[in-house]
Amino acid sequence: MKSALKRIALSVLIVSNSCSLLAQSVSLTITKRYLNLPVSQTQDRGTMQFLINNKPERSFKIRLAVDKPDYWVFCDMAALQGKTITINYDGKLEGLPKIYQDDKIAGQDSLYKEKNRPQYHFSTRRGWINDPNGLIFYEGEYHLFYQHNPYEREWENMSWGHAVSKDMIHWEELPTALSPDSLGTMFSGSTVIDYANTAGFNKGNVPAMIAFFTVDNPEKQIQCMAYSLDKGRTWTKYDRNPLIDSKAKWDSKDTRDPRVFWYTPGNHWVMVLNERDGHSIYTSKNLKEWTYESHVTGFWECPDLFELPIDGDKSKTKWVMYGASTTYMIGSFDGKTFTPESGKHYYTTGTIYAAQTFGNMPERDPRRIQIGWGRVPQPGMPFNHMMLLPTELTLRTTKNGLRLSSVPVKETEQLFEQAQHWSSLSAEEANEKLKSVNQLDQFRVKATLQLSHATSAGLSLFGQRILDYDLNSNLLNKVFYSPENRTSMELTADIYVDRTSIEVFIDGGAYSYSMERKPVLGNKEGLQFWGNRIAVKDITLYTAKSIWK
Numbered sequence: 361m362k363s364a365l366k367r368i369a370l371s372v373l374i375v376s377n378s379c380s381l382l383a384q385s386v387s388l389t390i391t392k393r394y395l396n397l398p399v400s401q402t403q404d405r406g407t408m409q410f411l412i413n414n415k416p417e418r419s420f421k422i423r424l425a426v427d428k429p430d431y432w433v434f435c436d437m438a439a440l441q442g443k444t445i446t447i448n449y450d451g452k453l454e455g456l457p458k459i460y461q462d463d464k465i466a467g468q469d470s471l472y473k474e475k476n477r478p479q480y481h482f483s484t485r486r487g488w489i490n491d492p493n494g495l496i497f498y499e500g501e502y503h504l505f506y507q508h509n510p511y512e513r514e515w516e517n518m519s520w521g522h523a524v525s526k527d528m529i530h531w532e533e534l535p536t537a538l539s540p541d542s543l544g545t546m547f548s549g550s551t552v553i554d555y556a557n558t559a560g561f562n563k564g565n566v567p568a569m570i571a572f573f574t575v576d577n578p579e580k581q582i583q584c585m586a587y588s589l590d591k592g593r594t595w596t597k598y599d600r601n602p603l604i605d606s607k608a609k610w611d612s613k614d615t616r617d618p619r620v621f622w623y624t625p626g627n628h629w630v631m632v633l634n635e636r637d638g639h640s641i642y643t644s645k646n647l648k649e650w651t652y653e654s655h656v657t658g659f660w661e662c663p664d665l666f667e668l669p670i671d672g673d674k675s676k677t678k679w680v681m682y683g684a685s686t687t688y689m690i691g692s693f694d695g696k697t698f699t700p701e702s703g704k705h706y707y708t709t710g711t712i713y714a715a716q717t718f719g720n721m722p723e724r725d726p727r728r729i730q731i732g733w734g735r736v737p738q739p740g741m742p743f744n745h746m747m748l749l750p751t752e753l754t755l756r757t758t759k760n761g762l763r764l765s766s767v768p769v770k771e772t773e774q775l776f777e778q779a780q781h782w783s784s785l786s787a788e789e790a791n792e793k794l795k796s797v798n799q800l801d802q803f804r805v806k807a808t809l810q811l812s813h814a815t816s817a818g819l820s821l822f823g824q825r826i827l828d829y830d831l832n833s834n835l836l837n838k839v840f841y842s843p844e845n846r847t848s849m850e851l852t853a854d855i856y857v858d859r860t861s862i863e864v865f866i867d868g869g870a871y872s873y874s875m876e877r878k879p880v881l882g883n884k885e886g887l888q889f890w891g892n893r894i895a896v897k898d899i900t901l902y903t904a905k906s907i908w909k
C-alpha cells in the first residue's frame with residue numbers, strides 16, 4: 361500500500377517501557393499534506409496526542425492497528441506545514457511507526473469508488489458522521505458542517521466536519537472545521553452570518569460566519585461560539601466561551617444543539633436550545649449575551665424553528681418547530697415565545713434524524729431546504745453513515761389542516777435520466793417488463809399504483825419491501841398514512857435507490873420515509889410488484905449519475 365521510504369520519514373524517539381521496547385512517541389517535521397494512520401476495530405481505543413514545542417496541539421482517541429489495518433484514517437496537516445510534531449500514544453504501540461505522511465490519503469485511488477459508497481448522497485471520506493450542523497448558504501456556496509469522528513467509523517471525538525457545494529449535490533470536503541478543545545468535544549449547532557457586526561468580529565466589510573455549538577464534557581454541556589472570516593475555512597473560538605451554562609437551572613446534563621437565527625421584526629437574534637425536556641428560546645442583541653425567554657416541552661435534541669408561507673402565499677405564514685426525530689408542531693412565534701397551535705405531526709420517518717434547514721438563503725430564493733442525517737450503516741467501509749437528499753419543505757393545506765411536505769430539491773433532477781416509461785399495465789405485465797431492466801445499482805423509479813383488492817400490495821427490490829401499502833390498516837411501510845382523497849386506492853411513490861439507502865416520497869411529498877437498502881440474501885428478483893391484483897398506472901425508471909468524479 362505504501363513504500364517503506366514514505367513511511368519512515370519519521371525520526372523515532374525511543375522511550376523504552378518495561379514491557380516492550382516500542383516507541384511511545386514519534387516526532388516528525390510536517391512536509392506533506394496528510395498524516396495517514398492505521399486503524400483496527402478490534403483494538404481498544406487509546407489516546408493520541410500531538411505536541412508542538414511541548415504544547416498539546418490536539419488529542420483524540422484512536423484504535424491504532426497492531427497488525428494489518430482494517431482501514432486508514434488521516435489528519436489534514438495543511439495548517440502545520442514545516443512544524444515539528446511529537447506524537448504520543450497510550451494504547452498498543454506497534455502501529456505508531458506505521459504512521460506516515462503523504463500528499464495523498466491512504467486509499468485515495470479508490471476514494472468514492474468503494475463498493476458501498478453512496479453514489480449520489482453525501483458521505484465523508486473517512487470516519488463517522490451524524491447530525492448535519494451549521495447549514496448555511498453564503499456567497500454562492502452551501503456549507504454542510506456535520507458531526508464527525510475523523511479517526512474511526514464509529515461515534516467518538518466529536519468534531520465539525522465540513523463540506524461545500526454550489527448545488528447541494530456535488531460536495532467538496534474541506535479540513536475539519538472545529539476540533540475538540542480543553543472544554544470538551546464539539547456537539548451539534550448552527551451558523552449565522554453577522555452582516556451588521558453585532559458581535560464585533562467582522563473585519564472591514566467581511567462579515568463573520570459565526571458558529572454556535574455545544575461543548576460536551578463528562579460533567580456538562582455548555583453553549584459556545586467560534587467565528588470565521590474566510591468562509592468557514594478557518595475558525596477562531598471565542599475566548600470567553602461558554603455563552604450559556606444552564607445545567608444547574610435544568611438540573612440536567614442535556615442542554616444542547618443551539619439553533620440561531622436573526623428575527624427581523626424584533627431586531628434581535630434568537631437561539632432555540634434543547635434543554636432537558638424541550639426547546640427553550642433565548643434572545644440576544646450581540647450573539648454573546650443571551651436572555652432566557654420561554655420553553656416548549658416535548659422535544660428532544662436538535663431543534664429547528666422557521667417561518668413558512670401557507671400554500672406559497674407569503675402574506676400568510678406559520679412557524680414550524682421540530683426536534684431530532686422531525687416530529688413537528690405548527691404555531692406562531694413572536695420572537696420570544698413559540699405558541700403551538702397544532703401537532704405533533706410527522707411528515708417523514710425512517711433513517712432520518714437530527715435534520716436541519718439552511719440559513720441565510722438569498723431573497724431571490726427563499727426556499728426552506730433541509731438535510732437530515734441518514735442512519736444508514738456502510739458495512740466494511742472506512743466511513744459510516746450518510747446525509748439524505750436535500751429536500752424542500754413547504755406548508756400545505758390538507759384534509760387534516762396544515763401539514764409539512766418534503767420533496768427532493770430541484771437541483772437533484774440533474775442526477776437522473778429517464779430510461780424507461782410504461783403506463784396502464786397489470787402488475788404481471790409490469791413485472792415482465794421490469795425483468796429486462798438490469799441497471800439496478802443506483803436508480804430512481806416513480807410509480808403510480810392502484811389497488812383494487814384488499815389488502816396489501818407494493819414494490820420490492822431483491823425481496824426487500826420498499827413499498828408496502830396495507831389499505832386495511834392504512835399502513836405504509838408500517839406507518840399510518842391516509843391519502844388526501846380518503847377513499848383513494850391510488851398511490852404515487854417516487855423512490856430514490858442508492859447503493860446502501862432508499863428514500864421514498866409519497867404523493868408529491870405528503871409523506872416520505874427512508875431505509876437501509878437490505879436485499880434478501882440470494883434473492884434475484886430485482887424490482888417487482890407484489891400483492892393482490894394491483895394496476896400499475898404509470899412507471900418511470902431513471903438511471904442515476906454519481907456525484908463523485
Ligand code: FRU
Nearest residue numbers: 491507518547548661662714
Ligand atoms: C443527535 C445528537 C445531538 C448531539 C450530537 C452529538 O444525534 O445526540 O444532540 O449534539 O448528536 O454527536
